[in-house]
Amino acid sequence: MACGSSHSTSQEAAGGPTRIEAGSGEVTPINDLQDLSWQQLQDVTFEDRYYEDIEEYLLFPAFGDSVKALAGQPVKIAGYVLPVEPGRYVLSANPFSSCFFCGGAGPESVMELELRDTTLLFYTDEWRTFQGRLQLNDSNVDKLNYILEEAEVF
Numbered sequence: 001m002a003c004g005s006s007h008s009t010s011q012e013a014a015g016g017p018t019r020i021e022a023g024s025g026e027v028t029p030i031n032d033l034q035d036l037s038w039q040q041l042q043d044v045t046f047e048d049r050y051y052e053d054i055e056e057y058l059l060f061p062a063f064g065d066s067v068k069a070l071a072g073q074p075v076k077i078a079g080y081v082l083p084v085e086p087g088r089y090v091l092s093a094n095p096f097s098s099c100f101f102c103g104g105a106g107p108e109s110v111m112e113l114e115l116r117d118t119t120l121l122f123y124t125d126e127w128r129t130f131q132g133r134l135q136l137n138d139s140n141v142d143k144l145n146y147i148l149e150e151a152e153v154f
Helices: none
Strands: 018-022 028-031 046-053 056-063 074-085 090-093 110-115 126-136 148-153
Touching: 018 046, 110 126
Parallel strands: 110 148
Antiparallel strands: 018 028, 046 056, 074 090, 074 126, 090 110, 126 148
């Protein structure tokens, strides 16, 4: 229970920790979130595939069973924030100098953040933990293979 609060939530009454989003009044049960590591996301292989609509070869993912099991699940993951363009961010296992875009790391080392609050600002290489729903992408060439939907700072 928060300091100065005289009420409890049903989750607290059940003995589980909770997190209240400032200003939203929503309570997110922490127990429902799965800790996700970058190592887990390495359960993927890639093959070159030609995409006629853009006339290029791109890496096509074949997700492993352990990653497929996480699809659509609420997760939390920590990493380095990389601004892509105003209001659009990527979370990376590596800092900017050695990330997928600049340093030769693999595409499994980055995750697109679809932020609930698009007004949030982050700095390059800021280490943050996010929670959201993991989605796997093997068809939209304009998006990364891993997407964290409804992403919020944890």
